[in-house]
Amino acid sequence: MSQQTATHATDVVVRLAGESGEGVVSLGDLTVQMLSSLGLDIYTFQTFPAKIKGGTVMYQIRVHSGVTLSQGDGVDVLIALSKDGYDSFHMGMREDGILLYDSDAFTPPESPGRTEYGLPISTLANHEKQAIRSEVEGEQLKRLPPPKNIVGLGALMRLISAPLEPAEQYIRDLFGRKGEPIVRMNINALHVGAQHIEDQIGAKRTPHVYPVPVERERLTINGNQMLAIGALAAGCRFYAGYPITPASDIMEFLAKEMPKFGGELIQAEDEIAALGMCLGASFAGKKAMTATSGPGLSLMVEQINLGGQAEIPVVIADIQRGGASTGMPTKTSQGDLNLAVYGVHNESPRIVIAASSVEDCFWTSVDAFNLAEKYQCPVILLSDQALATRKCTIPMPELDKVRLEDRLKPTSEELSNGFRRFEITETGVSPMSIPGMAGGAYVSTGIEHDELSNPGYDPDLAQRMKAKRFLKLETLAKSEGASYYRLWGVKGHAKVGIIAFGSTEGVLRESTERAREEGYKVAHLHCRLINPLPVEAIKEFAARCDKILIPELNWSGQFGHWVRANTNIEYRAFAKDVGLPFAPNEIYNQIIELLAE
Amino acid sequence: MPETAVSQQQYAPKDYKSSLKPIWCPGCGDFGVLNALYKAMSICGLSPEKTVIVSGIGCSSRLPGFVTTYGFHSVHGRALTIATGIKVSRPDLNVVVVGGDGDGYSIGAGHIPHTARRNPDITYLIMNNNVYGLTKGQVSPTSMVPMASLQANIDPKRWKTTPYGMTEDYINPIAMAIAYDISFVARGFSYRPNQLTEIIVAGLQHKGFSLIDAFSPCPTFNQDQTDDYYKEQTYDVPEDHDPTDRVKAFELALRTDGYPIGVIYRNDTKHSIMEEQAALKARFAGQPSGSVSALLHRFV
Ligand SMILES: Cc1ncc(C[n+]2csc(CCOP(=O)(O)OP(=O)(O)O)c2C)c(N)n1
Ligand code: SF4
Numbered sequence: 001m002s003q004q005t006a007t008h009a010t011d012v013v014v015r016l017a018g019e020s021g022e023g024v025v026s027l028g029d030l031t032v033q034m035l036s037s038l039g040l041d042i043y044t045f046q047t048f049p050a051k052i053k054g055g056t057v058m059y060q061i062r063v064h065s066g067v068t069l070s071q072g073d074g075v076d077v078l079i080a081l082s083k084d085g086y087d088s089f090h091m092g093m094r095e096d097g098i099l100l101y102d103s104d105a106f107t108p109p110e111s112p113g114r115t116e117y118g119l120p121i122s123t124l125a126n127h128e129k130q131a132i133r134s135e136v137e138g139e140q141l142k143r144l145p146p147p148k149n150i151v152g153l154g155a156l157m158r159l160i161s162a163p164l165e166p167a168e169q170y171i172r173d174l175f176g177r178k179g180e181p182i183v184r185m186n187i188n189a190l191h192v193g194a195q196h197i198e199d200q201i202g203a204k205r206t207p208h209v210y211p212v213p214v215e216r217e218r219l220t221i222n223g224n225q226m227l228a229i230g231a232l233a234a235g236c237r238f239y240a241g242y243p244i245t246p247a248s249d250i251m252e253f254l255a256k257e258m259p260k261f262g263g264e265l266i267q268a269e270d271e272i273a274a275l276g277m278c279l280g281a282s283f284a285g286k287k288a289m290t291a292t293s294g295p296g297l298s299l300m301v302e303q304i305n306l307g308g309q310a311e312i313p314v315v316i317a318d319i320q321r322g323g324a325s326t327g328m329p330t331k332t333s334q335g336d337l338n339l340a341v342y343g344v345h346n347e348s349p350r351i352v353i354a355a356s357s358v359e360d361c362f363w364t365s366v367d368a369f370n371l372a373e374k375y376q377c378p379v380i381l382l383s384d385q386a387l388a389t390r391k392c393t394i395p396m397p398e399l400d401k402v403r404l405e406d407r408l409k410p411t412s413e414e415l416s417n418g419f420r421r422f423e424i425t426e427t428g429v430s431p432m433s434i435p436g437m438a439g440g441a442y443v444s445t446g447i448e449h450d451e452l453s454n455p456g457y458d459p460d461l462a463q464r465m466k467a468k469r470f471l472k473l474e475t476l477a478k479s480e481g482a483s484y485y486r487l488w489g490v491k492g493h494a495k496v497g498i499i500a501f502g503s504t505e506g507v508l509r510e511s512t513e514r515a516r517e518e519g520y521k522v523a524h525l526h527c528r529l530i531n532p533l534p535v536e537a538i539k540e541f542a543a544r545c546d547k548i549l550i551p552e553l554n555w556s557g558q559f560g561h562w563v564r565a566n567t568n569i570e571y572r573a574f575a576k577d578v579g580l581p582f583a584p585n586e587i588y589n590q591i592i593e594l595l596a597e
Numbered sequence: 598m599p600e601t602a603v604s605q606q607q608y609a610p611k612d613y614k615s616s617l618k619p620i621w622c623p624g625c626g627d628f629g630v631l632n633a634l635y636k637a638m639s640i641c642g643l644s645p646e647k648t649v650i651v652s653g654i655g656c657s658s659r660l661p662g663f664v665t666t667y668g669f670h671s672v673h674g675r676a677l678t679i680a681t682g683i684k685v686s687r688p689d690l691n692v693v694v695v696g697g698d699g700d701g702y703s704i705g706a707g708h709i710p711h712t713a714r715r716n717p718d719i720t721y722l723i724m725n726n727n728v729y730g731l732t733k734g735q736v737s738p739t740s741m742v743p744m745a746s747l748q749a750n751i752d753p754k755r756w757k758t759t760p761y762g763m764t765e766d767y768i769n770p771i772a773m774a775i776a777y778d779i780s781f782v783a784r785g786f787s788y789r790p791n792q793l794t795e796i797i798v799a800g801l802q803h804k805g806f807s808l809i810d811a812f813s814p815c816p817t818f819n820q821d822q823t824d825d826y827y828k829e830q831t832y833d834v835p836e837d838h839d840p841t842d843r844v845k846a847f848e849l850a851l852r853t854d855g856y857p858i859g860v861i862y863r864n865d866t867k868h869s870i871m872e873e874q875a876a877l878k879a880r881f882a883g884q885p886s887g888s889v890s891a892l893l894h895r896f897v
């Protein structure tokens with residue numbers, strides 16, 4: 001691949017729309033691969049039909065030179081492979097945007113200001129297939145699909161002035177063993193697609209992408225995959241789960257990998273069983289995890305409490321989805337915050353942590369296991385549908401930075417001297433024996449108990465043991481927990497400060513950067529730890545900001561309430577729960593409005 | 598019961614007795630079950646540190662506290678799930694589950710068929726008193742009065758939540774267990790202590806999931822299914838009974854002339870989830886083992 005230095009910046013949003021099964025996703029994946037091989041950064045945003053089969057799908061790709069923080073605002077290029085695809089997803093296109101449509105499938109309505117390219121994808125693809133018919137055997141020919149995706153790819157690459165060489169190389173690698181004619185068919189298809197656009201371009205406007213030299217090894221991966229790999233890196237060797245959108249692919253991914261890592265994975269009969277199994281495995285000494293979404297987290301509540309009361313490390317990833325009850329399973333939301341923080345009868349300690357970007361999914365997963373081990377309690381890891389399915393180009397994580405924590409275990413001296421599993425200590429953390437350790441036997445229990453784990457309802461005992469368990473969260477808050485946040489934007493006095501959590505970090509960074517470029521003093525504090533919150537950091541931050549804005553993706557402003565309950569700061573809420581991530585413009589407008597008040 | 602959980606050292610039944618005194622009412626059937634368990638563990642030579650006794654919630658579920666092994670007194674109905682997690686992740690441990698009829702056949706009933714499918718080497722000992730003991734006398738899924746009692750104007754047993762008589766039928770746990778193809782199904786009775794010990798030993802030694810339903814009368818809340826009642830109503834499983842014959846096992850489970858005590862069904866041909874998982878891991882053992890770096894590089 002020839003690599004020229006970028007002289008211009010790239011920022012193009014391409015949206016593909018069509019019927020599911022029509023190749024939208026594979027064309028999208030191909031495009032992502034080609035563009036990231038040019039050194040550009042990718043950020044995808046997909047919507048999935050609610051139907052099992054059929055329905056229109058949308059695959060949006062923002063390609064950018066340098067870190068890409070959000071899916072962007074308008075769509076520069078819409079590639080419509082069907083009329084329904086066009087109808088459902090042409091909104092959001094820039095008025096002067098570019099439409100590339102399959103002219104075999106439909107004719108779009110007129111729209112002044114727009115630049116249009118018709119591409120008879122099926123005709124061109126069939127033509128290329130026919131061209132090699134005498135060279136391919138009957139059966140193989142019958143099964144050979146016309147190279148529609150490759151025609152589309154060629155057209156798109158030309159449209160955005162991207163070189164075709166990476167695609168050619170890709171075709172050779174992928175189809176090489178299928179024989180020269182097949183390779184030739186695809187390469188020709190690529191060029192035919194490109195040529196078809198070339199012929200129409202004339203003086204028409206086209207966006208450009210400019211290759212960037214690649215300095216570091218990069219990967220293109222989605223949030224759920226990063227979360228699952230992070231779990232393995234953290235030492236997770238037991239997984240039990242029950243399928244649910246949009247968490248299932250974590251289990252599917254780990255099902256393939258777990259045996260290679262010497263661990264076990266079980267598809268449980270329900271989420272109650274899934275968490276029960278994880279608690280059992282962790283009690284037996286393994287690092288264990290389950291992943292679910294809102295409905296499953298609801299079922300797990302009783303056992304999350306058991307984990308808190310019996311002081312068992314466990315990680316529960318909640319990939320939040322849209323809506324209440326069954327809601328909108330294929331849409332996104334940050335609506336489970338209350339359940340994650342408060343979902344318990346009475347009170348027992350739990351840690352809540354949130355992943356904020358695809359790259360961060362890896363590190364948050366590692367952190368979640370470390371915190372669970374260190375503080376011996378359940379850790380709820382919040383992610384969401386948008387983050388889970390988002391593909392991004394990110395630098396290769398530096399694995400030598402992974403630090404692993406293991407639960408505190410009793411010394412042989414402690415084991416031989418009347419071992420106390422729930423010994424009251426200065427940190428609240430007590431040594432945890434593992435079955436097999438002689439002298440370490442105890443009964444793990446949700447019933448109130450003394451230091452030896454013997455049941456007891458004495459008021460003094462109840463007070464001491466509860467204080468001991470909650471002391472662990474205080475210990476965390478006072479030590480490393482105090483730094484579980486990131487600061488962006490102006491360092492000193494700010495006119496507007498944004499406080500937020502989870503998957504909105506990128507879009508908030510982008511919108512605040514835009515505001516700063518226009519001269520507004522804006523700052524942003526992004527919480528990684530939700531319980532316990534980095535309270536001091538939030539208070540200090542609020543003190544240097546004239547106004548605080550708390551944007552979040554749920555109806556009632558759950559995070560804002562939680563922040564106020566912990567810090568008593570005043571803020572403006574921007575809560576919205578329609579199933580979609582924020583767009584940079586929305587947040588930018590909120591900032592401008594708040595500045596004007 | 599894995600070999601790894603058997604100790605070289607000899608343990609007497611009393612060696613398994615913890616310092617905690619059972620909180621059960623005088624005359625509770627659970628004492629007999631606990632004593633039979635101590636004896637069975639001693640006979641099997643189980644190492645206390647390699648044994649975990651898991652329970653749910655109920656009078657009977659308090660049992661782990663009275664034993665010197667590791668224990669897990671969990672939440673109502675979920676003991677099997679916790680035990681499965683322990684056993685699958687640590688096949689070297691011996692895992693026993695104990696609990697009540699409400700815990701096992703009502704709130705936790707959904708986990709039984711799935712544990713049967715997985716067939717882990719776990720011994721499940723249910724102390725069946727045909728009533729909810731801990732919550733003081735409500736109807737349980739094995740509380741025995743036929744559904745037609747109200748219509749037939751038979752004076753029905755009045756449980757606290759069925760003051761006018763029961764409107765639901767009861768479960769036959771043995772028939773249910775055979776239907777689920779649980780690989781070892783037996784019935785015991787706490788007032789037949791030697792036999793119960795033998796059954797528990799057989800259950801512990803069975804490689805796979807075993808369910809032992811032990812009648813364990815609750816003199817406090819059940820004046821019908823008392824020790825005397827069961828002494829009259831129980832008899833030994835006929836000597837010529839072949840427990841590997843599933844149809845014969847069903848016939849025995851469905852008999853209405855009382856309750857046969859002993860091993861009613863067994864299926865030694867089933868694999869266990871631990872065996873399957875071990876085979877799966879062995880398939881990858883020769884190859885370069887899982888590496889996080891290799892995984893990440895798949896996405897470059
Ligand atoms: C989720 C939940 N629901 C209800 C209860 C109350 N509860 C405790 S024990 C029990 C039933 C006990 O009956 P059984 O399992 O037969 O045990 P026994 O006391 O008879 O030995 C109930 C309903 C509970 N602890 N948790
Ligand atoms: S209430 Fe019944 S089951 Fe519970 S301890 Fe007393 S006798 Fe035993």
Ligand SMILES: [Mg+2]
Nearest residue numbers: 697698728730
């Ligand atoms: Mg009972």
